[in-house]
Structure formats: C-alpha cells, structure tokens
Amino acid sequence: xxxxxxxxxxxxxxxxxxxxxxxxxxxxxxxxxxxxxxxxxxxxxxxxxxxxxxxxxxxxxxxxxxxxxxxxxxxxxxxxxxxxxxxxxxxxxxxxxxxxxxxxxxxxxxxxxxxxxxxxxxxxxxxxxxxxxxxxxxxxxxxxxxxxxxxxxxxxxxxxxxxxxxxxxxxxxxxxxxxxxxxxxxxxxxxxxxxxxxxxxxxxxxxxxxxxxxxxxxxxxxxxxxxxxxxxxxxxxxxxxxxxxxxxxxxxxxxxxxxxxxxxxx
Amino acid sequence: xxxxxxxxxxxxxxxxxxxxxxxxxxxxxxxxxxxxxxxxxxxxxxxxxxxxxxxxxxxxxxxxxxxxxxxxxxxxxxxxxxxxxxxxxxxxxxxxxxxxxxxxxxxxxxxxxxxxxxxxxxxxxxxxxxxxxxxxxxxxxxxxxxxxxxxxxxxxxxxxxxxxxxxxxxxxxxxxxxxxxxxxxxxxxxxxxxxxxxxxxxxxxxxxxxxxxxxxxxxxxxxxxxxxxxxxxxxxxxxxxxxxxxxxxxxxxxxxxxxxxx
Numbered sequence: 001x002x003x004x005x006x007x008x009x010x011x012x013x014x015x016x017x018x019x020x021x022x023x024x025x026x027x028x029x030x031x032x033x034x035x036x037x038x039x040x041x042x043x044x045x046x047x048x049x050x051x052x053x054x055x056x057x058x059x060x061x062x063x064x065x066x067x068x069x070x071x072x073x074x075x076x077x078x079x080x081x082x083x084x085x086x087x088x089x090x091x092x093x094x095x096x097x098x099x100x101x102x103x104x105x106x107x108x109x110x111x112x113x114x115x116x117x118x119x120x121x122x123x124x125x126x127x128x129x130x131x132x133x134x135x136x137x138x139x140x141x142x143x144x145x146x147x148x149x150x151x152x153x154x155x156x157x158x159x160x161x162x163x164x165x166x167x168x169x170x171x172x173x174x175x176x177x178x179x180x181x182x183x184x185x186x187x188x189x190x191x192x193x194x195x196x197x198x199x200x201x202x203x204x205x206x207x208x209x210x211x212x213x214x215x216x217x218x219x220x221x222x223x224x225x226x227x228x229x230x231x232x233x234x235x236x237x238x239x240x241x242x243x244x245x246x247x248x249x250x251x252x253x254x255x256x257x258x259x260x261x262x263x264x265x266x
Numbered sequence: 267x268x269x270x271x272x273x274x275x276x277x278x279x280x281x282x283x284x285x286x287x288x289x290x291x292x293x294x295x296x297x298x299x300x301x302x303x304x305x306x307x308x309x310x311x312x313x314x315x316x317x318x319x320x321x322x323x324x325x326x327x328x329x330x331x332x333x334x335x336x337x338x339x340x341x342x343x344x345x346x347x348x349x350x351x352x353x354x355x356x357x358x359x360x361x362x363x364x365x366x367x368x369x370x371x372x373x374x375x376x377x378x379x380x381x382x383x384x385x386x387x388x389x390x391x392x393x394x395x396x397x398x399x400x401x402x403x404x405x406x407x408x409x410x411x412x413x414x415x416x417x418x419x420x421x422x423x424x425x426x427x428x429x430x431x432x433x434x435x436x437x438x439x440x441x442x443x444x445x446x447x448x449x450x451x452x453x454x455x456x457x458x459x460x461x462x463x464x465x466x467x468x469x470x471x472x473x474x475x476x477x478x479x480x481x482x483x484x485x486x487x488x489x490x491x492x493x494x495x496x497x498x499x500x501x502x503x504x505x506x507x508x509x510x511x512x513x514x515x516x517x518x519x520x521x522x523x524x525x526x527x528x
Contacts, residue, residue, distance in 0.1 A: 174479065187377070189376055
C-alpha cells in the first residue's frame with residue numbers, strides 16, 4: 001500500500017458502520033503486505049474464499065481482504081465511499097449485469113467482464129420432508145418459504161421464475177442475501193427456498209436441490225477493477241487469476257458455469 | 267455566572283454530546299424531505315411502523331411481567347448463584363443481537379431445544395411470526411427493566427416497609443401499597459428504556475423471526491432492506507424511528523418516568 005491511509009471510514013460509518021467495517025481493510029502498514037480489498041456478491045462466498053487463498057499462495061506479499069455481501073450493499077458502499085473521495089475496494093464482483101452497469105456509468109469501475117454464470121434451484125432440507133416437487137409447490141399454503149429480497153439479484157431472478165410459473169408464495173421471509181435463504185433452510189426454520197445451484201453445493205449435504213426445469217441460466221457474474229484503485233497491478237492480477245484456467249476450475253468445482261468472458265452489455 | 271470549573275466540565279462534555287448528536291443532525295440534514303411524504307406513504311412503511319409499535323409495547327409489558335420478580339429476587343433474596351444470574355441478566359446487553367437471535371433459534375426455533383416441542387406438540391412455531399418478534403425484542407430488552415428496577419429496589423428505604431408491617435399490613439398489602447408506589451419511577455424508567463430498546467431491535471429479530479412483510483418486518487428491518495434498494499427511503503424511515511422514540515421518551519419523562527431523566 002503506497003498511498004495515505006484510506007479515509008473511507010469517515011463518512012460511511014455514519015450510515016453503515018456494521019456493514020462496511022470489513023470492507024475498509026486497505027490500510028497496510030508501510031513495508032507490510034499489499035492488502036487487496038475484493039468486494040464480492042454473497043453467492044460467491046465459498047468460491048472466492050478458495051480463490052483468495054489460492055491467489056495469496058501464488059502472490060506472496062499480497063493479502064486479499066474479502067468483503068462478501070448482497071450486491072446492492074456492495075454498490076451502496078462503493079458509492080458512499082466514492083462520495084467521500086475514497087475507494088472502498090480494489091476489485092468488485094457482482095451477481096448481475098445491471099449493478100455493474102451502474103458502476104460503469106458512475107465511472108467507478110473499468111471494463112467489467114463476465115467470469116461465471118449460475119442457475120437457480122429450489123433448496124429443501126435433506127430428504128425433502130415437505131415433499132416439494134417444483135416451483136408450483138412453493139405456493140402451497142402452510143409451507144414456510146424463504147426467498148431472497150427482490151433488492152438483491154437472486155431475489156429478482158426468483159421473482160421472474162415465480163412470475164413465469166404464475167406462483168404466489170404465501171408470506172415468504174425476504175432475506176437480505178441468498179446465503180441467508182440457504183441458512184434458513186439449513187436451520188430448519190423454512191421448509192423450502194430458492195437459491196443458486198452453487199449454494200446447495202456449498203452446503204455440503206445440509207441442503208438438497210429440487211431442479212427448476214426451464215429456469216435456464218439466469219445469473220451472470222461480472223468482475224472489474226475499480227477506477228480509483230491504488231494497486232492496479234495486484235487488482236488486475238486477481239481478475240486475471242479468476243478468469244484463468246485454474247480460477248475457472250475453482251468456480252466449476254463450486255458449481256458455477258463457465259463464461260466466455262464476454263463484456264457486460266452497455 | 268458560570269464558574270471556570272463548570273466551563274471546563276462543559277468543554278469535556280461536548281465531544282460526547284457531539285458524538286451522539288452529529289449522526290442525528292446528519293440524518294435530518296441529508297433527509298430527502300421532498301420525497302419524504304411519498305416514501306412514507308408506501309404501504310410497507312406504515313405496516314412496518316405499526317408492527318414495530320405494537321410488538322415493542324407488548325415486549326415492554328412482558329419485560330415488566332418477567333422482569334419485576336427477577337429484579338425483586340436479585341435485590342432482596344440472598345442465594346447461592348445470584349452472581350451467575352446477575353451475569354445472565356447482563357448478557358443480552360453485551361451479546362451481539364445477531365448472536366442472541368442465533369441462540370434464540372437454537373432454543374425456540376423449530377428444531378430448537380424447546381422449540382421442537384412447541385412446534386410439534388402445540389403447533390406453535392415462533393420464527394416467522396409476530397410472536398417471534400416479541401420474543402426477540404423481550405430477550406434484548408429485559409436487562410434494562412431488571413437492572414433499573416433492581417437499582418430502584420436497592421435504593422428504597424426498607425424502614426417504610428417494616429413500619430407498614432408493624433402496623434399490621436400483610437406482605438401483599440405492603441408490596442401493593444408501599445413498595446410498588448415507591449418503586450414506580452424506577453419501574454417506569456426501566457419499562458421506557460426496554461421499550462426503546464425493543465423498538466430499535468434489529469439483529470435478533472431478523473435472525474430469529476425472519477423478514478416476513480406484515481408479520482415480522484419491523485421498521486428497523488425495513489430500514490435495513492431499504493438500504494439495499496432505496497437509501498433515501500432508509501433515511502426517512504430512520505427519522506420516523508427517531509421521532510417516535512424521542513416523542514415517547516420525552517412524553518414519558520414528565521409523567522411516568524422522572525427516574526429516567528432526573
């Protein structure tokens with residue numbers, strides 16, 4: 001870290017102290033390791049934890065600080081940081097094109113590319129005790145359903161799937177991130193929910209997937225270096241690593257679908 | 267004229283007051299006043315406000331019912347393990363509310379220690395219900411009632427109770443006609459504090475009770491979710507929370523809770 005200590009705490013704390021605390025890890029001590037702050041969508045949690053440690057192993061002297069949250073939270077924190085004249089992150093990966101497009105239009109990121117794709121699935125506890133067979137069953141009265149809030153990409157994708165099937169869910173709990181949906185079902189508080197295929201895989205047997213036929217590929221994950229980063233080299237190396245064969249292998253292992261690396265349509 | 271010493275005290279008190287006051291000033295300053303009415307008129311906002319008011323009032327009442335006996339025992343009965351119980355009473359203040367919510371899930375969730383019997387035996391699932399919201403709020407608010415009331419009991423002049431007893435009053439009569447009136451200011455202050463804590467409760471609520479619109483989505487939860495999509499709406503909803511709590515606490519101060527701000 002070469003620049004002065006980042007003042008990103010100064011303003012952002014007023015609004016989202018708890019949320020942003022982990023995102024401000026950019027204050028490396030002189031001569032200490034380079035700290036690379038990576039903002040990533042919640043659904044990327046397990047894949048990016050693995051990618052970060054692989055990257056650190058390959059780049060001694062670089063420490064990756066992961067900040068994982070729902071995509072809109074990431075965007076909000078980047079914007080608030082920018083308003084205060086600071087950069088909260090060096091790399092950003094969102095769970096949809098639209099959020100990334102907003103960041104491009106605001107001049108906050110450079111040339112995003114899509115590095116992975118994902119599909120939705122219905123998650124149920126092991127053995128599927130409620131006997132959920134498909135999307136139509138989510139509208140069953142008495143079934144406790146957790147869904148991602150429409151504010152986050154997974155929630156919007158879920159709304160599309162439900163609307164297409166003409167299903168109205170009875171009093172769902174709207175969770176602030178797709179990971180919170182998975183947790184609800186793992187804890188047994190919800191009977192079913194809609195998550196990404198990768199979330200079921202990450203739960204390692206604590207969840208079971210019920211396929212959603214015809215839902216197709218919905219989520220596209222773009223990644224970009226922030227315009228104001230003070231460590232462009234390390235940030236670009238991280239993005240390149242995510243897109244490399246070994247990075248894509250980690251993502252495929254987590255259940256993500258490969259992407260040709262197309263740019264985000266403007 | 268102020269003495270130099272009180273000027274010094276004022277100077278030392280200023281940073282503390284500024285720390286508490288500045289965020290509030292910023293909230294008012296930056297509020298999107300032109301959109302305020304429109305944002306408040308959204309059905310979700312009013313539903314969340316109503317749920318917040320009702321659940322926090324019920325929770326405050328519950329803290330009195332559950333907390334008064336607890337405070338009494340702590341203040342008046344010498345028993346082994348009272349230190350442990352004291353720590354237990356303080357715990358929800360120290361514990362991150364989210365952890366409190368996790369603990370509540372493990373105890374009262376559908377697969378929880380007690381919750382599984384409630385769920386299977388009585389069909390009484392607490393998570394995702396307004397009752398779950400009240401439980402989470404009561405859990406985090408109870409310490410404020412107990413600690414305030416216990417302090418009140420300890421400060422109470424027990425000679426008055428003794429005098430009433432020697433004059434022939436029964437224990438129940440003494441409690442009702444001597445202790446309770448003397449304790450009322452502390453009890454009211456404790457209830458007001460626990461109500462305020464319940465009103466602002468977020469972490470335990472979203473963790474334990476979930477975020478079901480109209481059933482468990484209280485105003486703080488609505489603020490958090492608004493932050494994801496429409497930050498301006500989050501600011502307006504926060505202001506509503508501030509206004510409601512200030513109004514009630516100031517209103518209570520004069521009539522019911524002189525003990526809160528002497």
